[in-house]
Amino acid sequence: MCGIGLGVVGVAACAYLSRRRRPSDAESTRFPRPPPPQSPSATRRKRGPSWTRRHSALVLSAALCFLALSTALRAWQFTPTPPIDEAAQVARACGCASFACLRSAFATPSSYFKVPHFWIGGGQKCGTTTLYATLARHPQIMAPEPKEPGYFAWPAPARLAAERWYVRDALRLGDACDRGLGKVATFDGTAYYLQWGGPVARALKASAPWAKIVLVFREPVARAMSWLQHMAMKYPAIPSCLHHRPMDCCVQQSWFLSGVHHLGGSKYYKHLKDWIDAGWRVDDDIHVVRFEQMIESPRGFRDAYRAILDFLGLDPGPAANMTRDDTQPANRRSVVPYNVSRRAYEAMVDEVRQDAANLEELLGVDFGWHRYWARQLAQCDRDRLCRVPLLPPPLSVRTL
Ligand SMILES: Nc1ncnc2c1ncn2[C@@H]1O[C@H](COP(=O)(O)OS(=O)(=O)O)[C@@H](OP(=O)(O)O)[C@H]1O
Structure with missing residues (x-):
């Protein structure tokens, strides 16, 4: 403060000293200017003293300016920022039941986890249940109840009405505070937010702009x-094509090929673009996981999990201590391959091929899906029928 005060005084002084004084009209009349000098020697005699005075004033004011500016600059640079009272922030956040309250409690930068710290998704059937169970065992994480609150996919009035429930019950703010809010990371495990696109992306951005996003992408045809x-298996009471027709027939229907929860839901690039347009940044805010890496071996799962923990700023230790059982699927349904005609398989691949290429280009990741489709189509030609396993054997991938 002192430095800034001195700086201001110095600048004012230098402005005063360096200004050019003009005589007023009255002064000019009372003290008329001397007539122009008659000879060079006379000129030198008359100019001498006033020139020295004017220039020494200029040098003095320049020195003062320099001193004042450097003092002000140093004071500005080294004024210590007051320490953030993280305990007070946490105490305030613990009383919140809305995002407006959380945003104001978390307004200043801090080193601890905000609420929610992250979201895991990518699409239904991308392994988020296994990931949810794994994350829930991490000592620094508090898993949401239920796994998929779906809150950000609701229309704004419904979100407003349920905000208290989401913040306090689903994200378990009270429990997180009991364990020491800021030290535990809370999250939302709604798999399908990605496919709901712009409105969800904007709602999450407006509510919790600090949230990190983990997306798992599964080979698009198998996922759909x-x-x-x-x-068909989980809800036998809900009519499903598979209840009375074979898979080959169902996957050729237009609702399957373009429906947003079916093959349309596997157009990851198209959906991810909506999120990027809403301000979420790949790498900084979004971490992408290859489903096939997660399922190919316990080691693949551990590596994928460790990369997720690194991205989230959490202790990676638990990834190293996972047993083989910890890496097994939470809800596996695919056991034997489905028989599908070549025509049907090719139509599905054609539907998602370009989107997958765009995704690889955007992320700089090789998912290995193109080579897998080529292999699968070769098998169709060889056996005159495609046998499609929904959990494929390990895919070869390259580093792009
Ligand atoms: N570790 C591991 N190894 C092999 N397979 C695995 C693994 N983790 C998840 N999975 C498979 O992921 C599918 C379930 O995904 P989700 O949990 O996201 O489904 S859900 O949308 O939440 O219902 C489900 O696929 P399907 O068997 O095709 O149903 C699981 O088998």
């Missing part, structure tokens, strides 16, 4: 077929 199977 697995979803169809999941709905």
